[in-house]
Amino acid sequence: MNHPAYIFLKTYPSLAEPLPQGASFKFSIKDLFDVAGEVTTAGSKVLLDAAPAKVDAVAVARLKAAGGVAVGRTNMSEFAFSGVGFNPHYGTPENILSSSPDGIRVTGGSSSGASASVTSGLVDIGLGSDTGGSLRIPAALCGLVGFKSTARLVPTTGALPLSTTLDTVGAITRDVTMAIKSHEILAARKVTIGSKPLTDYRLAVVDNVFMDGMEDTVRLAYDSALQALLNKGLQVEHIELPELAEIAAMNKTGGFSPIESYRWHKDLVRARSADYDPRVLKRILIGKDASEQDYQTLIAARADWITRVSAKLSRFDAVLSPTVPIAAPTIASVESDDTEFFRVNGLLLRNPSIVNLFDGCAIALPPNLMLWHAALHDDTILNIALLVEDALKITDKVKSVA
Numbered sequence: 001m002n003h004p005a006y007i008f009l010k011t012y013p014s015l016a017e018p019l020p021q022g023a024s025f026k027f028s029i030k031d032l033f034d035v036a037g038e039v040t041t042a043g044s045k046v047l048l049d050a051a052p053a054k055v056d057a058v059a060v061a062r063l064k065a066a067g068g069v070a071v072g073r074t075n076m077s078e079f080a081f082s083g084v085g086f087n088p089h090y091g092t093p094e095n096i097l098s099s100s101p102d103g104i105r106v107t108g109g110s111s112s113g114a115s116a117s118v119t120s121g122l123v124d125i126g127l128g129s130d131t132g133g134s135l136r137i138p139a140a141l142c143g144l145v146g147f148k149s150t151a152r153l154v155p156t157t158g159a160l161p162l163s164t165t166l167d168t169v170g171a172i173t174r175d176v177t178m179a180i181k182s183h184e185i186l187a188a189r190k191v192t193i194g195s196k197p198l199t200d201y202r203l204a205v206v207d208n209v210f211m212d213g214m215e216d217t218v219r220l221a222y223d224s225a226l227q228a229l230l231n232k233g234l235q236v237e238h239i240e241l242p243e244l245a246e247i248a249a250m251n252k253t254g255g256f257s258p259i260e261s262y263r264w265h266k267d268l269v270r271a272r273s274a275d276y277d278p279r280v281l282k283r284i285l286i287g288k289d290a291s292e293q294d295y296q297t298l299i300a301a302r303a304d305w306i307t308r309v310s311a312k313l314s315r316f317d318a319v320l321s322p323t324v325p326i327a328a329p330t331i332a333s334v335e336s337d338d339t340e341f342f343r344v345n346g347l348l349l350r351n352p353s354i355v356n357l358f359d360g361c362a363i364a365l366p367p368n369l370m371l372w373h374a375a376l377h378d379d380t381i382l383n384i385a386l387l388v389e390d391a392l393k394i395t396d397k398v399k400s401v402a
Helices: 058-065 112-119 136-142 176-187 216-231 242-250 256-275 278-285 292-313 331-335 338-357 378-392
Strands: 008-011 025-030 068-074 125-129 145-148 169-173 202-206 235-239 318-322 361-365 369-373
Touching: 008 112, 025 112, 058 068, 058 125, 058 176, 068 112, 068 125, 112 125, 112 136, 112 169, 136 145, 136 338, 136 361, 145 176, 145 338, 145 378, 169 176, 176 361, 176 378, 216 235, 216 318, 216 369, 216 378, 242 292, 242 338, 256 278, 256 292, 278 338, 318 378, 331 338, 338 361, 338 369, 361 378, 369 378
Parallel strands: 025 068, 025 125, 202 235, 202 318
Antiparallel strands: 008 068, 125 169, 145 169, 145 361, 318 369, 361 369
């Protein structure tokens, strides 16, 4: 361990050095991405004796080719299987923007070290992944920007999988402009920036599920931001999506993440179950008893659900929702209490994971705003995000919902 806040599992000399000539930004690498010559441990002890990677993950290679300088490998929730960011093996990254009489707060996960590396000013881009909110949750809790593109746009080659169906490679940044630059590099595509004003866009606000259980301080920040956008002339229509009530039944056999992760982990679980974070192991084992028929039924149900929800949202340019319904919990509150950990984990994952199930794209903006829509609406989402960011002009002091 070579950082007091447990941000990095490994650092490179470039962490302390200025950018070399020709380079344009520094980035950190979530510990599930391969780096040539290094072991990818995914925040776990289970893979410590695995063979080193032979080549860089595609995402790492693209960032380097674009002039990026890697400064280190960041900590994370073990195997990316938590929205809390807690790691019992290597320590839990601390939310340096948030103070509490009850103790240090989490950064959120699973890209916990990625967000901490950006918040601390050590890097411009925190390379991470998002299977159910792992870019957007840390962004919301740390006052940053987290963009989850349409999953198919960025290759996952060289990234250890959680769910091959839901995994998305992306970045955490300080602002939308850098989020766009990051996406252009990672997806090897150019984002089209339009000239429409904010008043020309029409957004939906989904009133059911997304608002449930919101803490008062979190609701106040979200409502204030929404009102500020309305004052700027943003067109908003409040709607309900009854289809959201179908998610629990759709995932009755565990959902994609436990089913697909168990298939990847089953041999390791048999051999080294004692080395896993017990909370992560518990979630992986949910997928153990799911049959192939269960899996195929889930795939078909999801496809039908996406079609119906897409039709409901087709008349809107984007949907606006709170990224998370709660403030960042303290590390102490989730460290020793399993019941509290799983309660918090479920709440943090609930809103952003809907977008992953929807195969959509989404961006988390301070203070706790999530703009999202169906697959391949990425450029529209990014254009609106630029306008929202400018309209709100949020200061650093009020960016975090922690």
